[in-house]
Every structure is written in structure tokens, then in C-alpha cells.
Amino acid sequence: MHPAPSIILFTVLSGFGFGLISIVGLLQFLSQISAGDIVIFSVIGLFFSIIGLISSFFHLANKKNAIKSMSQWPTSWLSREAISSIFCLSIVVGNIGWVFVQNRYINEVGIILFLLSLFTIFTTSMIYAQLKTVPSWNNMLTPALFIFTALAGGSILLLDYASLVLLLIFAVLQVLFWYIADQSFIYKETSVGTALGFSKNEDIRAFDVAHTNRNYLLNEMVYKVARKHAIKIRYISFFAAFVLPMLLILMFPSNFSVSVFVIGIHFVGIYFSRWLFFAEAKHSVSFYYN
């Protein structure tokens, strides 16, 4: 699949934003955070979520109809994502306002924010996980990876050793995701044979092109450039998203300026991870162009 920068930025930035909001919500519920910190970190979470959502808006080819994306929530995960994110961010704004004016907070609002922001990340991941056409996405590892990526990123600024646990869970899920995506059984059912109505093991190959130039389908869904350097990029991603943040947090615990630096490195790693998420994914239409 084509790794569009607008979509990668959307999932990375809004994922981090909602991850931060969920951690703030959890700490608010458990009374483990000051009113001032709720305001500051909620504003940061809000900022990243909104930048991410704006980035996704730039992916649309016909932006004037974007508002209609809120209408099909009974069937569409993308519609649920749009509604859930707007609803969640509205509550965040309300919470910030309340805490800022009253200088105290309601614990129960925290748990609502925690669950709602996790649900929003889940809906984002289901946009991809629902697609039978991309088998490496079409399993529950995708939502698990998206949720723990967001939680790990969001926890770096606010939690010390607990963020190490979340980073570790993220790393395990990430390695598992790559491992599963590499297995041949992921394509156990589809082949050029089934694509053309024959049996799975039919010996068929294309001998001429269907069109003389690239088209939308090839640009969007038959993206092969990445696979050449995939393994190297996985190492870079894993090192930047997990190993380096882990080491820095262990060496400088509770150091806020180091945390900000760690977030920067972590972003680079997650950006590469999401780039691979798209670039390595194989869509069933590619069988027609074998």
C-alpha cells in the first residue's frame, strides 16, 4: 500500500495525542496528577490530535464533503473514528476549561476520557484491520499495536517506570506484527489463480500489461519500492522507537527535558514503523499485476 505522508502523520500524531489524553485521563481518575498538569498535558494532547486530524484531512481528494463522514457510523469504522475523535476532543476541551477555572477536577471525567480516547485509537486501527484485502492488517494485532503505540508514546512525558512497561508491551507487539506479516500463511487463500477464478495453485502469469502506464490502482495499492530496504528500516524503527527511549528513561528517570528529547526520537521510530505498516502491506489487487 502507498505510504502517504498525510496518513502516516495522521496515525502517528493523533495516536500520540490520544495516547497522552488517555494517560492524563487515567491519572485524573486515580488522583495522581495536579490540576495544573491536567491543563498543560491535555493541551499538548489536544494539539497533537488536532494536527493529526488536519493532516488526514489533506489526504482527501474532495475535501468539501468531509463533514459528511460523520454520517455512516452504523457500518463504517472511518465514520466512527470521525465521530469518536470529535466527541472525545470536545470533552477534553470541556475538561481543560473546568479544571482551569475551578482549579480542581472531577475524577469520573478522567475515566471517561481514558476509555473514549482508547476507543478513538481503536476505531483508527479498525479502518485498516477491517480490510480483508490486506491480510497482514486483517487481524487483532493491528488494534493492539496501535493502542499500545499510543499508550507508550503518551506515557513517556507523564510516567517514569510505568512507561517502560508500556514501551516493552509495544515492542513485543511490534516484533510480533512484523513476524506475522512475514509468514507465508498470511496469504494462504489468495493467489493469481483464485483472482482469476481458477484454483489456488494454478500456474498462471501475466504476459502483457493491461495498460501502458501506471494508474491509480498501482500507485495506491501495488507499492513495492519499500520492500528492498524493509529489514534495515525495521532496525532503525525498533532502535528509535524502543531501544533508545528505554535506555534514556533508565539513565535519566524523572527528567522532563530528557523526556521531551525521548519523545522526539520515539516519533522518528514510530514514523518509520507506520511507513513500513503501509509500504510492506500487500493488497489482493496486486495478484492481477503479478
Add this chain to the structure above:
Amino acid sequence: MTKLPKCEDKKLGLLIDLDTCVGCHGCVVSCKEWNSSGDEKQLSDINSHQKDPVGTFLNRVHSYERENSSTNEAETFYFPRSCLHCEDAPCVTVCPTGASYKREEDGIVLVNEDDCMGCGLCAWACPYGARELDLVSGVMKKCTLCVDRIYSEELPPEDRVPVCVKSCPTGARAFGDFNDPNSDVSKKVRERGGVDLMPEMQTKPVNKYLLPRIKSKDAVSSVGSVVEEETDATGLLGWVDRALSKF
């Protein structure tokens, strides 16, 4: 809107015979022509008369060869690929704006361009690559089964079929109601064993394909046997052959 209807009345679709298709791309050209003409219709091209042209098409014809296991020879066939108007159309349910829909009365899957925001998710959800985003208008394009022809009251009755069916010079494409067991397409599907594409995707396509019939060893003179026959030439060529063989 994006909930799939039952379509208990009619299931209109195409039956494509890969044994008959000669890969002329006539359906591609006529489809592009019909769906680019008239009011408010557009299947745009970019750089159409320059280097690297790209354009939107609702129909593409691929060319394949497969190995015949009984003769060990390659057999070529052509494969027109377009929307299959699936009963469980994943392109419809993923649509966030309600632009993508399936008609209850005849099962045709359409895009309401006034609602489409061009996110492209329906194209990702389609296993068959049946949807292409128009790069100029920014909305999703797909086969309409020529809904503006088949129900037209202005066109003569014999023209009220999809233009790809009308234009096919070999009659490889048939249009009909797959819900009616007595329709021509249903009969042919029964007689010749019409198949679904990628049944494992559980989309339940309405369109069916008739696969190329496998040529038996006796019915076809293999490439090898043709070459051998030439060495057994008679007459003048035979004399030359025999004369030259002596040296």
C-alpha cells in the same frame, strides 16, 4: 445508506466468457467513451496526448498465460476486470459519507458523487481493483452497469444493455438477472460452471466468469508435432532435405 440491502428482486450483472474474449479492449474503449460523454459525466485523463498519460477507467483487460497440465504448453487468455456488483460489497459498508451504496431494486453498486469525499477507502476495501479515484474531480469512479442505458426510455430496446456488452465483437459479455433461474446468464452459469473471483474474500460477486476450456491433448496439435512434420517434407523440399542430409 451504507447498510447492504437484501436485493431479493433482481441481481443484475455481467457474465464474461474468457473462452471467447480475444482481448481487443473494445469494451474498455466503449466504456470510456460512454461514461465520458454527456452532461456531468467525466472519466478524466491527465497528459492524454503527452508523455506518461494516466486516466480513469472502469474496465481493464489483462492478458495471462497458463500452463496446460495435459499438453505442457502455454495457453493464453484475456481477462476483463470490472466491478462485480457484490452482494456483500465491502466497498459500500466502509464508506464514511454514504456516497457508496447498493441499490435494493437491482443490486447495482453506485457512487453518489455529490457525497464522496475522495478518501479512497472503498478502493482499498475492494479485492478486485474495481474502483479508481478520478484525479481531476477527486471522486471515486466505478462501473455503473450503464444504469443510464439499461433503464433508458429514449434508446431503442436492443441498446438497453451495458455498452461493454453491446460493443463486444465476439459476444464474450452477457448482461442479465442472476436472480432469475430462467435468464440466459443463469442458464449459461449452470451449463458451463460459472465461477466467482476470489471466493475466499466472501464478497459474493454477482458477476460470474466462464473459464477458458482446457484443450485436450488430442484436440490440439502441439508445437512439437508441427515442427516434426516439417522435417518429413515431400516433393521438391523433400528432395532438397534428403540431398542435404547426405553431407
